[in-house]
Amino acid sequence: MKSLKFIILFLSFQLSVSCSGLLTRFDAPYSPITDISASLSFDNITNQGFMGGSLPFSAKNISSSPLRENAFIAVRLGTVKRTDIDNTQSVFEDIPEEACYGIIKIKDINTKNLSFSCQFFDADKNISSIKEFSIKENQSVDINNDGFQDLSFYKSTDKRIGFENAMYLTFNSSQENKKTTMFAVLTEQYPNSDYPGGLIGINPSGNFILSKYTTSGERSVLGSFRTGDYVLDSVEGTYKKINCLDFTGSSREVLDTELESIDECASGISYLFDSKEFIDGYDSDLLLSNLSIILKLQTLYNEKSSIDNLNSILRERNLLQKLLEAGLFEDNVDDVQEIINEIYAYSETELIHLNRSFIELLYPELCPKLVVSSNIYTEIIPLASVKFGSSEEETSCSDYIKSRSALTANEYEIEKAALYSKYKKYIEVKKQEITLPKSIPVGKGSVNIVFTNSYLAIGVTGSFNSTWGSVKSTVKGCVYITADTNIDADVSYERDLFNPNYRIEYPIQLYGPVILSLSANVGISVPLKINVSESKKLNYRATFTGLYEAGFDVGLKYGVNWKKAWFVSIPKPYADWSGRKLWNADTISFSSSQQKESVTHERSYARIGAKAYASFGVDISKIVWGDITASTGIYSQFDLIYLNSYLTGKATITPELNLAANAFIGIKDIPFIGQLGKSWSYDIYKYNKPMASYTLFNTKVSDLK
DSSP states (O other): OOOOOOEEOOOSSOOOOOOSOOEEOSSOOOOOOOOOGGGOOHHHHHTSEEEOEEEEEOTTOGGGOSOOTTOEEEEEEEEEEEEEOSSSEEEEEEOGGGOEEEEEEEEEEOSSEEEEEEEEBOTTSOBOOOEEEEEETTEEEOSSSSSSOOEEEEEOOOOOTTOTTOEEEEEOOBTTTTEEEEEEEOGGGSGGGOOGGGEEEEOTTSOEEEESBOTTSSBOOBSEEOTTOEEEETTTTEEEEEOOOOOOSSOBOOOGGGEEETTTSOOOOOOSOOGGGSOTTOOHHHHHHHHHHHHTOSSOOSOSSHHHHHHHHHTOTTHHHHHHHTTTTTTOHHHHHHHHTTGGGOOHHHHHHHHHHHHHHHOTTTSOOOOOOOSOHHHHSSEEEEEESOSSOOOOOOOOEEEEEOSSHHHHHHHHHHHHHHHTTSEEEEEEEOOOOSEEEETTEEEEEEEOSOEEEEEEEEEEEEETTEEEEEEEEEEEEEEEEEEEESSOEEEEOOOOEEEEEEEEEEETTEEEEEEEEEEEEOEEEEEOOTTOOEEEEEEEEEEEEEEEEEEEEEOEEOOOBTTEEOOOOOEEEEEEEEEEEEEEEEEEOOOOSOOOSSOEEEEEEEEEEEEEEEEETTTEEEEEEEEEEEEEEEEEEEETTEEEEEEEEEEEEEEEEEEEEEEEEETTTEEEEEEEEEEEEEEESOOEEEEEEEEEGGGGO
16 A cells, blocks of 8 residues: 655746636836835834745836836745654744844846845844845845845746746745745835735745735736636635636736635646647647657657647656656756655556656746646645734733722823733724713703713734644734723712624735634623712712733644655645633723712712623634634722711722633645644633722711811
8 A cells, every 4th residue: 555645846946837818918007116115114014914936027017017116025034943743744833033024125127137125124123224236137145144045036937928038036935944035015105005917926836826806996907817826805805716718918807707716616636738738839749749759759659639648658657767767867866766666656646747747847948837726725825924913923912810000190091001002003993982971860960971081992913824834823802991980970870871782894904915804793881880878979080991802822734744855745644733822901990089078877889880792703814713702891889988977988990801712723625634623712711800999088077078
């Protein structure tokens, strides 16, 4: 029984491409670059969606080329951790705290030379001095002096119409060197803040990653697309694969009939040659003729066409042996011989895949490259990184609950500002002001309540990293409540003053190649209960601010081979999961009273609170999803107690907290592994009891008169 199965990977700068359905724009006019240098802050750059791969420059299709004079490109230089599973297999994990972010500015670009400047942010978020670089065709450059060639500039061998002879700037990554280089296109510098020609980037397999919609919500006019490319649908929140049989030779929108969801389309790939592939200069007769000479085929197979004869060659179990004997692998004899020794265990599909891969490698000008078009996100975008919300690497909470009372109004404002600063690191999903009529008539009396700068807000933050088969994501949601109330009442009263409920569908966001979908259910209430002795008055100011955070940190690593066998990788089924809950709760309060009247022996009190229920739904590129539930409340109670001729005012702060989270991470249809998925359910924390109680005053009644 065969113990190993082979996936063919190419280790060259030549990118795999698909073979049908092409659309491009020729010599289209384009608007000049908008100067965005003033907005290129650390926070702006680190919140971009980065991917690995390439960006193109085409002199005849500049309107669809992100690379052009004066354009800025965000860059992320990363380091990965390698874990060896056994002697042949390793998995990789991005190390976020070692990432370095920078900005590239294109000074001049043509088909022979590229000149650009580069700056990086340091640990204190300061930008470095400018470094100037100039490279020629087929050259590489190390932009941060660590010995690794981060960028390469070369002419693409892809015969994509409109991008013939296009120059590619490739952002190099290496498992051997444990280095990644990723880019993000800064759309705000281009017309209408859209991706040029709808192009987000080119993945390492040579597929164009395109945006279906513009920033205004209209359908993108794509500068080039064809079968095997991918479209991000920001309305449905999914990736779709292009299956286009017809093309017109000019820019246009992609039709819905030319798209199929990667969740629905068949995952099988045929490795046999097809007549539709031999276009744009590829000639099946010429390829067959060259192979016949090398293989010394005296007579061809008894097939009807050159395509059929080529497919018969692909089925040859001794094809590699013949190519080796022909002297085509002089520098890799041992590696190829190792593969030949394993061929007996290959299925026919794997054999055809292997043979075609070698033919493509040996005859790049004659053999059309196979459509490498996966339905698996980690193969579509093997390298991706995004942070949404906070620009700092806060991947965990401190797992604590803290409540304290300020002694002075100034101390309260300082602590409140600190909590607000933490909240501002989140993407705000909803903010609701708390407002009420100033005076509420109640029988012969009245209740006067003034809310000042009082509101509830919810937010979300997190990160997502995809690193050669490993996925790691952190998602946190928060509820921020701040209320400043002043109550004057001369009558008892009880009511829920404010009780709206909301269903929020946050617009789907594209962070480069990463899709973020958010939704939320929110409920708010402001319960008030006052008990006042007849014909007496009660005065109380209650201020409180709380920040309640909950979330999850999940990860998946699955089998990636580390065996050095030229361009062949041998995976074995392997999966490693990680998951943990994240939370904290922090409340600051301040209470005061200007009580001027005594009371009878009956107890008087006022109790006011702000309650919120928020349930967040989060979906990141259909890989990580979950929900976070935060049921929170802050209650401030003021008690007036008359005893032994003294009037005592006491304040009590009671937080109520119930945090929970559910998380799932999964990838479907992984070759030779199948579907991987794991879920977590966390009852994170429950709390409901007084946490702060203190005396506001203790005054002899005679002093109040």
